[in-house]
Amino acid sequence: MSTKTKTIFDEIKAALVLKVIDSPLGRKLIEEKAEKQVSKTQEAITKPIEQLNKATGQLLFSDTNKPLHNIELEVWDRDVGTPSDYLGKGVTDQNGRFEIYYDPEKAGFKDAPDLELRVIDNRVTFDSDNQPVYTNRIAYIIKGGDNVTQKTYDFGTLTVPYWPYDPNSPFARIFMPNPEETPDDYSVGRKFQAYASANVLTPIKAKHTIANTLNPKEPSLTQIQADYPPNLTINLDREKPGYTRSDEYFVLRVLNGMNPCLLKRSKSDPNQFKMSFIWDNYEKDTEHDLHNVEAYFVLKDGKLFPTMITIQSRYPDSLAPHSPLKDREVYTPNDGEKWLQAKRIFRTAALFDGEAIEHYAKAHVQMEQYAVACFRNLRKNPIRLMLTPHLKSIININRRGDDLLVEPNLGLFVTNGPLTYPGFLQMCTEVVATYDWKDWQPRQPICDDHKYAKAANLYWQILTEYVDAFFAKHQQAIADEWVEIRRFSEDLVEHSMPYQPIEGIMANTDSDYEWYDTGELDKPDLPRATFNGKTKVIRPITNSNQPSATDIDNLKQCCRHIIFHTTLWHTWVNDSQSDEGGELAYNSLALRNGSFGSETDPNIAPDPIEATNQVYIFSVLNGIKYGLLVKNEDDDVPEELRTALLNRKDQFAELGIDIGNIRTLINI
Template sequence: MSKTKTIFDELKAVVVMKLLNTPIAQRLIEEKAAQKISKSQEDQPTKPIAQLHKATGQLTFSDTKKPLHNIGLELWDRDIGTPNDYLAKGITDQNGRFEIYYDPEKAGFKDAPDLELRVIDNRITFNSNNQPVYSNRIAYIIKGGDNVTEKVYDFGTLTVPYWQYNPESPFARIQLPNPEETPDDYAVGRKFQAYEAANTLTPIKAKHIIANTLNPNEPSITQIQADYPPNLTRELEKEIPGYTRSDEYFVLRILNGMNPCLLKRNKSNPNQFKVTFNWDNYEKDNEHDLNNVEAFFELKEGKLLPTAIVIQSRYPDSIAPHSPLKDPVTYTPNDGEKWLQAKRIFRTNSLFTGEVIEHYAKAHVQMEQYAVAVFRNLRKNPIRLMLSPHLKSIININRRGDDLLVEPKIGLFVTNGPLTYPGFLQMCKEVVATYDWKGWKPRQPLCEAHAYAKIANLYWQILTEYVDTFFQKYQQEIVQEWIEIRRLSDDLVEHSMAYQPIQGIMANTDSDYEWYDRNELDKPDLPRPTINGQVKVLRPITVSDSPSVADIDNLKELCRYVIFHTTLWHTWVNDSQTDEGGELAYNSLALRNGSFGSENDPAIAPDIIEATNQLYIFSVLNGIKYGLILKNEDDDVPEELRTNLARYKQQFSDLGYEVGNIRTLINI
């Protein structure tokens, strides 16, 4: 890439952000958001049925050929050069079939209608009386016959590309024929916040990239750091110099940081614990170091104390999985500067693993499979009211994340991290192939300082109360429309990954250590379904068109699981990114040139472009705060969840957490 093109691209990005953040641009965005809204009429044909014409047919999903059930339809007359004429509306039945009676005279005087069938999607909000309000929008348009005069017109069997699965993805994700068009757009308010955040930060990054293009030694890491907003560690260092590099802070971030680590306990000594990051399974890149690390701890008088860090490095040319390794070296708190450097190396492992597994794979990729299945199948069942506010927009942010974070050669996790793209993808597949809702609940607290575990359990209690209350309120309708839950379950299971036991980065290969808590880990003793000879990772909610007591309990469990991960879990990992990675001297996604060295040594730190990209992306991802449960900006969060959550505000505050920060959904 030429220097001129690089400079032009960065300046163009700045100008675009400035323009998008103007009032006129915001008005255009609002107008565009309204363009796809259906203009359907509420009136139905008033003539006797015998005098009406009828349109019939069947809709199926284009990818599975299964019936597209319970979806709204509108029948229109197409007119060239004049507004189209609305004729009538209908809905498909459980088999995707429809019959729509219409008055052909509505097409106009002596104008036989040119039929057009519109597939209508809708979104639900709640008014001030907590009653649902439906907003229709066009999902797909099907052209029928011209100048139709017959009494019954049969559209035949039609395939609709509605929330279709991507057969090329190793995960259960949506297929987007046009990557710029998704079936569920961001809220307008969320777009404005994104433009505002980028409007502030894009010029900073552009300045750095342009300066570096003109002079490869500029700007310095120190200057880059100073240009971005201060993060948690920089602010703490102003108040208490040296605290963020202390052993106390090190433990607190392991327990409660962006990557709240799940520790292993020594089988023969229950007061000894460790955290391990082992990369032997994965291909390394040429630019960054990749170190296997183990941090050891002792629980003493109720406090978790670090006792040692063991580091085993690859040789510079050890790129392939299971390459030869150097001898492991142990560092302790008595090793002074080397101990500080060992902790920094451990932090980079924790940050990279947190971003790839806990953030990207566990929240974004895993939850997309639930979003696709929910929006494909839930229309009449009230469970839609519960789940859709938490699953909307994930398609959009995941599509953007594909480019920004994981695209080969340009995504942040690939360019700044230590793995090649194949190694990165392998790690994601290994972990997603173990994630399931069945039997999951949050880990128990390990010690008094384990704030994350306490907060997670309190939130799980709230979700349990909320789900139980919701099911009591809507029990009859949930059972009545159970066929949608059956099809939701079938889609989830059939399109989930093939199950494989925990391996790679998440495996426990120790003979003398075991997980201190298995609540969040796979339950291999619970049976899994086999489809076409392949054992699936997701277990079914139900296999019946009529629910049993166990089926209802399964559905409750799945709802808690989805809401937990799209709200508190994603909030926790996303909003802590700048806490962990907003100071380059404290942490980064990888280190270079042997990893050991002073925090002030630029040869150890990320290079100049990596440095500004890390601070830019983390700041943007943390800066957009639209879509909070208690604010309910989109008016679609059920009142029961909001009131129940607000009732526990003080208990969260006592644990050092502001409940108003919990996001409703994954929209960033």
């Protein structure tokens, strides 16, 4: 089969598969698969204890050999060809040890049981009275002895691959070699929405890929754009031609767009600001342009105005980090068409930075480390009820994102962006190696138009009130099960990246400018912990089995940090992708052939395959709306948070924000 024929076949196959999955039969099969993963609730054993047998043992995490604590277990009689028989249940203690009494007669008449130990996960939802409801799921099965007759059967010390860390990842991520064997699958409703969204868009991309395979010059960017639904900039320009290319709109996107930029302020003039994207640290690819770009602004009469954009380009063969650069060029609003082109170059840098840093690194990668530590350790502590609705599913979307967005030579950010895969990975690790929960808080507004900062502070206030109320309600239970918090903290610290001072894209090397607000940046003067001789980026929440007042404050802060980034922050950056990159002439992940030129010049814009992939992926990622906080489709968000958010509905509406669109979690 030729390469062209295979490409056409693959695109047709992908479109047809989505049609089947989104059919009534496909939906039924998915629902049945989900039901099969649930362990049935079993009746209690009523015989006197002296008439029962006992299974004992100890469970350890397979990757750390630490005790697998407070996890539910079930003992079954393993039968071949007939349903297995439930015998008894128990739970491990803080040392991972268990004793489970069971009735051997439940194995059947004259049938000595073939023992099987099932490790049970559960998920929590809330009923109409706001009371927790637990649904069990088999996480792992351990085969025991056959025809067991002894009064006490010792399974021994067993290692369980329960939420294991990936030893080969530079980040703290789960080891999941087979994405079909996930410990935390998507909700069924989320799957259906994904299929429905892709079902509409996949045939469009398939048509473009097939056309390009047959003729490398096809389809045109105009045709590609026309086939996809219009995005924000297209619709705005239909209402008000030229508005999205205006200086006013440029400032609004810098402050409030998909990448809400954290500006620097002049040390000598508090009304002067700038935003920089400096890529000197990273290896460039051979296909795309890479410019160091800085935009300057002045605050006048309460509004921000752009005054200058500077661009410094690499030479065509300057691919290595710290390669020679051309002379810096300066553009102002008086430069007409060149000014418009300079703004486009800045937008391109902002979009790529937004996707790589603000979206992928700060939301997806950063939050996975909290998810893994949470699901490994929190079972009895009420903090579980607060965090798991926001951290579930992230490992699945991150695994999918590995393939779709960051896979070497295949992922969108690598194929469409200006950096090589090593350069991209280096940039992301530099950011994650500085990002921590300690003393984090959102930036303050610069001016009245700074809607993102206003919304972030309003939401932070809500989270503070919610977390304080939750802790007051569950104060004793949080303290009673504090050992789980200590182990949660230990996992976070030990598996986080080695700390390194801010450098690269996030560094501020200016002598005359400084960050106008440092609330979202690392506080290098705060002490860090070391593990195996390395200083770790995540600071400990606690080092004790009994909480101090400082420990409680630390845990509150960490919870706010997690909920903020999995809800409002991820919603902001994810749901604005199509707004920013859904019109190819307005924005893309990179430009080519010098970057300066007309928006209609196809030699500057992404090539046809890059173009359709960009609009397709942004549209899909923006289109799946399952898992909204107020809607609470999975019934697992505590009522107190939903109520607190609804009480501020009007304040968000004044900022142009519909709270109904805020996502509960990172599932897309």
